[in-house]
Amino acid sequence: MPKYFLYHMRKTVVRFVIMALMLCLFVNSTVYSKYSYYGGEHTSVSLTVFSVFGVVAPFVVAALEFSQFMNRRNLDTWFSLPISRTNLFLVHFINGAVQLSAAFIVGVLVAAVKFAAAGISLGRLMTYTPIGICLMLFSYMLLTFLFLSANNLFDGCVFMAGAVLIPSNLYSIFRSFYMLFNPQDGNQIFFTRNIPGLPFNGYGIFNLIVVASERYTDLLKKDLGELSVDSALWTSARATVTKFSMPQLLLWIMICVGALAGAIFIFNKKKTENVSGVSESWFGYRVLIPICTAGSLTSSFLTRAVIGEELLATIVSVIAIIPTIIGAFIAYVVYRRGIKFKLPDYLTLAGLVVYYIVCAIIFSSVAPVTPW
Amino acid sequence: MIKIEGLSHSFGKNVVLEDVMMEAKDASVLGLVGINGAGKSTLLRLISGIYVPQKGTVTYDGESPLDAYTRKDIFLLPDDPYYTNSTTCDELFSMYSNFYPDMDRSVFDEITDHFKLPKKKAIKSFSKGMRRQVFVALAFAVAPRYLLLDEAFDGLDPLARKMFKDHLKKLVKEKGSTVIISSHALKELEDFCDAYVMIDNNHIISSGSMLEKKMDLCKFQMAFTNPVHEVQFATLPVKSLKIIGRFVTVVLEGDEYEIKQKLEALKPAVMDRLEVNFEEVFIEDIDKRIRGEEKNA
Numbered sequence: 061m062p063k064y065f066l067y068h069m070r071k072t073v074v075r076f077v078i079m080a081l082m083l084c085l086f087v088n089s090t091v092y093s094k095y096s097y098y099g100g101e102h103t104s105v106s107l108t109v110f111s112v113f114g115v116v117a118p119f120v121v122a123a124l125e126f127s128q129f130m131n132r133r134n135l136d137t138w139f140s141l142p143i144s145r146t147n148l149f150l151v152h153f154i155n156g157a158v159q160l161s162a163a164f165i166v167g168v169l170v171a172a173v174k175f176a177a178a179g180i181s182l183g184r185l186m187t188y189t190p191i192g193i194c195l196m197l198f199s200y201m202l203l204t205f206l207f208l209s210a211n212n213l214f215d216g217c218v219f220m221a222g223a224v225l226i227p228s229n230l231y232s233i234f235r236s237f238y239m240l241f242n243p244q245d246g247n248q249i250f251f252t253r254n255i256p257g258l259p260f261n262g263y264g265i266f267n268l269i270v271v272a273s274e275r276y277t278d279l280l281k282k283d284l285g286e287l288s289v290d291s292a293l294w295t296s297a298r299a300t301v302t303k304f305s306m307p308q309l310l311l312w313i314m315i316c317v318g319a320l321a322g323a324i325f326i327f328n329k330k331k332t333e334n335v336s337g338v339s340e341s342w343f344g345y346r347v348l349i350p351i352c353t354a355g356s357l358t359s360s361f362l363t364r365a366v367i368g369e370e371l372l373a374t375i376v377s378v379i380a381i382i383p384t385i386i387g388a389f390i391a392y393v394v395y396r397r398g399i400k401f402k403l404p405d406y407l408t409l410a411g412l413v414v415y416y417i418v419c420a421i422i423f424s425s426v427a428p429v430t431p432w
Numbered sequence: 433m434i435k436i437e438g439l440s441h442s443f444g445k446n447v448v449l450e451d452v453m454m455e456a457k458d459a460s461v462l463g464l465v466g467i468n469g470a471g472k473s474t475l476l477r478l479i480s481g482i483y484v485p486q487k488g489t490v491t492y493d494g495e496s497p498l499d500a501y502t503r504k505d506i507f508l509l510p511d512d513p514y515y516t517n518s519t520t521c522d523e524l525f526s527m528y529s530n531f532y533p534d535m536d537r538s539v540f541d542e543i544t545d546h547f548k549l550p551k552k553k554a555i556k557s558f559s560k561g562m563r564r565q566v567f568v569a570l571a572f573a574v575a576p577r578y579l580l581l582d583e584a585f586d587g588l589d590p591l592a593r594k595m596f597k598d599h600l601k602k603l604v605k606e607k608g609s610t611v612i613i614s615s616h617a618l619k620e621l622e623d624f625c626d627a628y629v630m631i632d633n634n635h636i637i638s639s640g641s642m643l644e645k646k647m648d649l650c651k652f653q654m655a656f657t658n659p660v661h662e663v664q665f666a667t668l669p670v671k672s673l674k675i676i677g678r679f680v681t682v683v684l685e686g687d688e689y690e691i692k693q694k695l696e697a698l699k700p701a702v703m704d705r706l707e708v709n710f711e712e713v714f715i716e717d718i719d720k721r722i723r724g725e726e727k728n729a
Contacts, residue, residue, distance in 0.1 A: 136510035
């Protein structure tokens with residue numbers, strides 16, 4: 061295993077160089093700059109580039125590390141080699157994790173040079189680095205699991221998108237109902253104040269990655285005295301929307317660590333004969349399609365409140381179902397690779413229509429159209 | 433010794449193999465034959481540990497191929513092996529040497545040099561035959577105790593086939609390797625296989641020594657002075673009969689001496705004994721199954 065690990069590292073070093081180089085370029089141009097505004101000299105400090113890297117890079121690395129196991133032809137070779145499936149998985153997973161962490165650290169070093177030249181204390185950056193890397197690796201665990209749950213490359217990429225789509229749609233459903241029953245909290249920016257620690261707040265683990273970099277950016281700005289009253293207000297508003305809470309963090313750490321164990325299990329039990337075929341996993345289309353459709357349908361009822369006029373609002377929410385159901389139908393076509401649907405697919409589609417009708421009844425009876 | 437007992441495998445509702453029992457003895461070459469879709473590749477995947485058997489067992493001297501430690505003695509050459517767009521001969525050797533540390537570079541170089549295969553050029557740009565040459569060279573460089581070849585000689589020219597057959601014989605003789613090879617080129621298998629297994633309709637329909645199987649049949653070519661009719665051969669154990677005017681080619685099953693006497697009773701002007709090839713045996717066995725099915729229908 062160590063021999064193959066070193067070989068694989070050597071073979072994928074170009075990917076690491078490209079990744080690190082791109083991050084360095086963006087770090088160099090975004091983490092620190094000085095500008096004049098209304099005659100005054102201002103400093104711009106931002107760690108956002110690290111959150112973007114922390115969100116995007118694990119998607120790319122997970123797909124690239126495991127894409128060769130999404131082809132039946134390749135598996136004939138890989139699974140007949142004298143290496144256990146667990147070791148094969150670990151070589152690829154660890155290589156990805158090392159590359160992600162190393163690229164992140166290279167980016168941090170460039171940022172450190174920029175900060176040091178500007179006389180900014182490196183303390184904040186040093187404490188942010190392990191947090192940023194850990195959160196990125198947690199998302200990498202989750203994405204690897206989702207990717208391996210699929211039976212082909214395309215489905216793997218769609219399933220990875222589920223890591224964003226499922227929490228955000230669950231959150232959307234929750235938010236719609238919350239706003240229905242708590243109209244006093246109608247302000248869409250601040251309403252989450254009343255529900256701290258909501259696990260599916262926003263975008264799951266990616267939410268935490270973004271929040272960590274935003275928080276540290278704010279701390280750096282405070283250190284520099286660059287946080288004006290206006291921006292303090294904006295930061296406060298943003299912080300409430302993207303809340304970083306311990307229950308949320310713990311839940312997602314548990315989910316991600318569980319996902320890593322699940323990824324090893326899936327890889328070990330992978331049925332070679334199913335690879336390149338339809339992906340039947342419960343962590344894919346089966347759950348993704350109904351949740352996304354339900355999220356979209358529920359959100360359409362919020363337009364009632366925004367429009368504020370009963371007839372028009374009803375027309376809008378009725379029209380909203382058409383593209384949503386068409387979208388769900390297309391998603392099933394992609395899932396089944398054709399229009400040969402199975403009974404559970406028809407039942408789910410029918411269930412979604414019933415869900416829409418129930419939502420329509422609840423929303424129109426509980427909350428007559430009044431602008432929030 | 434490779435031992436397969438009660439092996440069954442299905443893809444959904446499609447049964448591919450059912451209750452397969454076979455053995456491949458040490459230091460021997462076993463030919464796996466069957467029509468397209470008979471389940472030869474599936475059987476090789478089960479034997480190599482790629483597929484987990486749904487029923488039955490595959491063992492190598494009592495050890496399961498699902499255990500990575502057992503697989504260090506096994507090398508499978510699939511019909512379409514893995515390589516990337518940029519893989520070269522050298523890289524391929526380097527990749528496999530991570531898993532088979534005792535690979536012999538000189539054997540790999542000898543074969544690739546013999547066929548003048550560019551070592552620094554991407555395999556993807558090679559012709560099908562050249563790619564096959566690289567992978568077969570790799571298999572001989574690994575020189576495993578158990579070599580599993582899926583359609584290994586497909587796409588190879590006669591010269592390359594001869595060279596590889598010689599290497600295969602050497603491998604079996606010198607290293608005591610056990611080889612299982614699936615192929616449609618039945619005439620090729622005849623030259624070096626000790627035994628055969630014929631798969632058809634999810635089952636092994638015939639197996640044993642290739643030589644013995646061929647000896648069960650005899651083939652004659654005859655010329656008559658008068659036109660001949662099929663009816664004249666009705667009482668004979670005919671397996672296949674071809675009549676063109678006054679010329680007859682017939683394959684029969686049974687004791688050669690008795691058959692010869694019966695044929696001489698038909699008073700042919702000329703009668704020659706021809707050699708039966710394995711392809712005829714294969715076609716005969718498959719035909720028998722199809723005829724049986726038609727009869728039942």
